[in-house]
Amino acid sequence: MGYQVNVQPSGRQFEVLDGETVLEAGIRQGIGLPYGCKDGACGSCKCKKISGTVEHKPYQPSALSEEEAAQDYVLTCRAVPGSDLVLESRQVTSEGAYPVRKMPVRVMGMEQLSSDVMRLTLQLPANAPMQFHAGQYLDFLLKDGQRRSYSMATAPHQVDPNKPQVELHVRHMPGGKFTDHVFSAMKEKEILRVEGPFGSFFLRDNSAGPVLFLASGTGFAPIKAILEHMTHTGNQRKVTLYWGARRPVDIYMHQWMLDYCEAHPNVTYVPVVSDALPEDVWEGKRGLALDQMLQDHPDMSDYQLYACGVPAMVHAAHAQCVGKAGLSEDAFFADAFTSLKDKTAPEATA
Template identity: 60%
Template sequence: MSFNVSVLPSGRSFSANADETLLAAAIRQGIGLPYGCKDGACGSCKCKMLEGTVTHGTHQLKALSAEEEASGFILTCCGVAHSDVVLESRQVTDESAFPIRKMPVRVTSMQRASSEVMVIRLQLPASDMMKYHAGQYVEFLLRDGDRRSYSMANAPHTQTETPGLELHIRHMAGGKFTEHVFGGMKEKEILRIEGPYGSFFLREDSDKPLVLLASGTGFAPIKALIEHMQYKNITRPAVLYWGARRPADLYMHDWMQAKIAEMPHLRYIPVISDALLEDQWIGRTGFVHQAVLEDFSDLSGHQVYACGAPIVVESARDAYSALAGLPVEEFFADAFTTEADKAKAVSA
């Protein structure tokens, strides 16, 4: 049995089987609904259900509260249709409709960018390239069936000169995958990936100024966006706020300094939250999302692209709309939800 799912205001539709989530059905048919973690933890896929019946699997209440559900909001990543459904989602697009593929990859290089971040490069099968949009991510397929998600840190066009993918992996103490990356992983190791996934990419049909917000390794997809903007000669005014605990955690600070010298329309503002005296830091301090509000009292004419820790993304989304007039549909995000975050999911 399958049901018809219509999406307004685009008018696009797709079918959803009775045993699959709405998001899985949309991805299968190339419908670009917004999403992030796919596990009911981040809330990026939340949208309004105008008609129909949907039941939810496990999810976190911060992603969808009981009050929101009572008001007709759903999470497409864990919502299963029990009738024909009409959704309201203003981010439906064909842009993310690249085919999702599984493929083997070989680790070609590993570089410690900081004490907590490893930059790895992956070689794709011979004469192959992955089609994706700057900002999207892939999933590692682990032997036990688990998956781990990481954003591509290089724009797609860079594969022409240097074939392969660049990923920035932060060490998570006790993490099944990151312990291996920082411990036993060696160059030439073979892994399996699947992708591309995600609805985080630059909306090129707009000419609005850009605020790019990154915390930690949330810089990775932002780096890909910046490379893409330079390659496509996109000259919309843009400013990157990159937040980190200590200056050493700005693991590609020199890369950013070089990039702003090449791109006159791009500004860069690093923000440190826990600077110590020995850091001799003389730049901005505090919470990175708050630094944006200190500089922009009015975001009504901007687009914001935010990546990194869920608390940063959520705080920015709420504050920018409530305090600076940012339209909710102009906030695009990829919250880096960890497995520990996902484990906190509760049955609603």
């Protein structure tokens, strides 16, 4: 026997089967809940429990603090209901989410964009093309049952139905099971299994207001897809992208962004470098991209902010922009690029 979950204020209702987490049930039934890692590490799925009881599976305290738990906030990716539930999540709409499917993919292209970033081009099955929002991600299903998440840098309209391909930007994590393979043994034509689309990092059309994008490193990948989607749909919202990296070479599509801005006067691009070496030629901003964004936008009350990349930056962006800089909680969207390291930190909370 399962439990009913009602999400306010949309009024969306769905059933959670015995032992399932709220998020697993939501994804299974196409309810557009907000989430990122699905693993209790990023905090993107956090929402307020209005009534009912849940048991949390282990999660990282950085995703849900003791104080938040005491105030009845829950992580839907870890929360197993113990009764019917009413949750509050203003980002949930009445729209259905795209179906999630498992499928084989073939590696069609491998291009090194910098010393530690690889552009992987994947061929998807042509018989039933995957539908997705620009900015969503897919999971590689590894042979041992583990998963690795990667954002699609391609917008849906760019996918040719006769030869469907998507582009990913994969950063090498030395010692990492998947990316060590990508940067050493992987060859074109290799077949992998993926599941998708996942995630809630896509542009919300409920506002015509200005948009801030904040990316670190390969956090640029889904933002590229969203920018291309905006071009395709003729979306003229004012956009500013802050792209932070350690060195200029790590801003691996700098020229692409300069060309994009040239063609799109509504888009401003601010690359920011934190650890340039003496030999680096760099006339742009220095420091942290988040600090630069806050300096340029002390009042974000009219904005939506989409932050993507290393978890520390995403968490800092939430802490420093929501409330403090006037940004509304409902206007903050994020994909924190958590890895096994973030998910296995020893202080997981039960």
